[in-house]
Amino acid sequence: MxxxxxxxxxxxxxxxxxxxxxxxxxxxxxxxxxxxxxxxxxxxxxxxxxxxxxxxxxxxxxxxxxxxxxxxxxxxxVEVLSTFILQDNRSHEDVWETRLLHEVAAIQAICKSETESQMKIWDSFRLRLQDESFQREDFVRELMVLSGNRLSLKIWFLLTQYSGNPYAGTVSPEEIDFMNNTLLAIEQQDADTAIQEFQAWSEWLKKERISNGNNT
Amino acid sequence: MxxxxxxxxxxxxxxxxxxxxxxxxxxxxxxxxxxxxxxxxxxxxxxxxxxxxxxxxxxxxxxxxxxxxxxxxxxxxVEVLSTFILQDNRSHEDVWETRLLHEVAAIQAICKSETESQMKIWDSFRLRLQDESFQREDFVRELMVLSGNRLSLKIWFLLTQYSGNPYAGTVSPEEIDFMNNTLLAIEQQDADTAIQEFQAWSEWLKKERISNGNNT
DNA sequence: AGAATATGAGTGGTCAGACCACTTTCAAAA
DNA sequence: TTTTGAAAGTGGTCTGACCACTCATATTCT
Missing domain, CATH: 1.10.10.10 (Winged helix-like DNA-binding domain superfamily/Winged helix DNA-binding domain)
Structure with a gap:
């Protein structure tokens, strides 16, 4: 191993x-x-x-x-994060929750921010969503970047890096729906719906990972 | 060079x-x-x-x-991330936001969790609130602990230390109201209200710190 | 004596060459 | 045709050797 x-x-x-x-x-x-x-x-x-x-x-x-x-x-x-995650006393559940916590907060922040100049972003975003090479992590990372909170971005990045990539695997059509719904709600600045859709996706992803046998 | x-x-x-x-x-x-x-x-x-x-x-x-x-x-x-990680330029604003982000998530988690055995907790909580030695930080830390997410607690703890204790200073009666309102809403599992009250307090606190001259 | 200088030990930065463990490939043997 | 195994190529590791730099110390000069 x-x-x-x-x-x-x-x-x-x-x-x-x-x-x-x-x-x-x-x-x-x-x-x-x-x-x-x-x-x-x-x-x-x-x-x-x-x-x-x-x-x-x-x-x-x-x-x-x-x-x-x-x-x-x-x-x-960094020390706490790496300790918590790489070491035996880690709790996968806490890591998962904390990462989700940052993601949800990012969506909330995006919805609250100005959207004037961001229209183009959503278009290109949706375009890339069609691309086969577009991965789960790209979707979430983009959201984290757009939130504008760099510290939160860094924490999120470390969490995903160390917790055996939770976004590995192929993207199913069902997931594309989740993503699209989330994006749509964000565009309309409907934070509640966006978060709801995102959390639903996260939940779905979590269950699939468990049924497939989660790595690390 | x-x-x-x-x-x-x-x-x-x-x-x-x-x-x-x-x-x-x-x-x-x-x-x-x-x-x-x-x-x-x-x-x-x-x-x-x-x-x-x-x-x-x-x-x-x-x-x-x-x-x-x-x-x-x-x-x-990834390039953005790498440059960010390489040269760690975080802003105070990001630290504040990220800390708040964890606090709000904690309140949300508490409201969602069972409250049966927690009744006693609220009583003792309110009791200590009367105590003169009870500080701002105690209030928030208690919430973080109650959320049950240990990783989030650790991150919060570090952020609190970083941002030159944001909870320093004496507690005003006005703040006590914020705290009480937050607690009350949590007891009733009214997450939205609780978060709203808490954020209002946070906002108030932020302004006071600015007017007083914030330390690093 | 005091100040400028030289020296040497210790450190990170880099390099070349040598194995090892592993995977893939493909030719030889069955 | 199938199986086998030897060879080549790859990342992983170790060793020993320099280099460039810093700092404390000793030495020399004024």
Whole structure:
């Protein structure tokens, strides 16, 4: 199972170490060579893990100085999210609910915002919906982007990334209906209906995933 | 300037290459060895870039087979996301909105849940509301806990810490009314009213903070 | 003594080469 | 024709070696 993606294990190990050693934001963490030896992995493999942590905003590397825990507060958010999701104490239900929570709020925000200049957006949106390559995640991600809340977008992104893509699989015609209904309601700024349709889709998706055997 | 973070340049190069070569989702991209030679970089450096792309969900690697463009197609959006994640520029407004978003969702969840065994909770809740030591934050935190979504609670907790405690200061009688109204509506499982009252309070609080000069 | 300079250790950044585990392919053997 | 297995290609990993940079220390100069 976990033959590949070792660097993800290392990510977890590093995180655990940080917690045990009680390293605080801004503090320096052991050098790459130290970490590699301590964890019994090659330095290049360890660096791949560090790149991941850096990309997520958890750490910050300074050439010639070392690697530091990111000092902006944001790092805690990522840590909590990754901990909650990658680790054993995670609750899939909570992750699902929280993601849905952000999605619903996004729809609400879109409906409340101005729509003048967004008419074109809906047209192109509907066009892409016809495309075979259009995926579930594209639909939702577009909504999240349109909501305009970048922090919420980031949280949503992390949740979908780490919780074994809930939007995998092929799109059925039934779902297209849900999407279309949601879009239509949004265009008419009918938030309640839009959210209702979206939640119905989410519910439908959830059940299908369970019957198919949910991954990860 | 760009002496370090070379792997970020490679990320961009690969992205450009994908665009130029018109590689479509699901297609295979050149092997690591090929790419490394073509771009005149070491394979390990190139792999660090690939890890980043993988983490962002742009590519997918399969051992023994190769590296493939992920099933996303809306690369523009992914680019937006990647730049956003790479350079973490969040605004206070987003933090405030996101926190409120979780709070509203919590109230909604509480109203939907069973209330049989929660009667006692409301009594003790109201009692503590009388207490002078009862703070704004206690009120909201209690709601978050009652929602039952632990992930949402954690996120909320972090956001509260980030935005330089938005609940600092003394509680005015006017606020007590907001709280009481919110509580009352929740008891009656009237989610709409409860949320309306809560948002009104939040709005009021926001304005007061602005007039007082908000701290980070 | 005080200040400017040189040195060396330590760090992240990069590279090349070597295995390993795995998948696919296709030619040889049944 | 079917089966088998050897080879090629791929991502995953490790090692050891440089390089560029930072910083603390020792050294030298004024």
């Amino acid at each position: 976990n033959q590949s993606k070792r660097y993800l294990d290392i990510v977890r190990d590093i995180r655990d170490m940080i917690r045990q050693e009680k390293i605080k934001p801004g503090d320096r963490i052991p050098s790459e060579r130290e970490l590699a030896e301590k964890m019994q992995v090659g330095r290049s493999t360890l660096r791949e893990a560090l790149r991941s942590l850096e990309l997520l905003g958890l750490i910050e590397t300074r050439r010639g100085e070392g690697t530091f825990l990111s000092d902006y507060r944001n790092h805690k958010l | 760009n002496q370090s973070k070379r792997y970020l340049d490679i990320v961009r190069d690969i992205r450009d290459m994908i665009r130029q070569e018109k590689i479509k989702p699901g297609d295979r991209i050149p092997s690591e060895r090929e790419l490394a030679e073509k771009m005149q970089v070491g394979r390990s450096t190139l792999r660090e870039a690939l890890r980043s792309l993988e983490l962002l969900g742009l590519i997918e690697t399969r051992r023994g087979e190769g590296t493939f463009l992920s099933d996303y197609r809306n690369h523009k959006l």
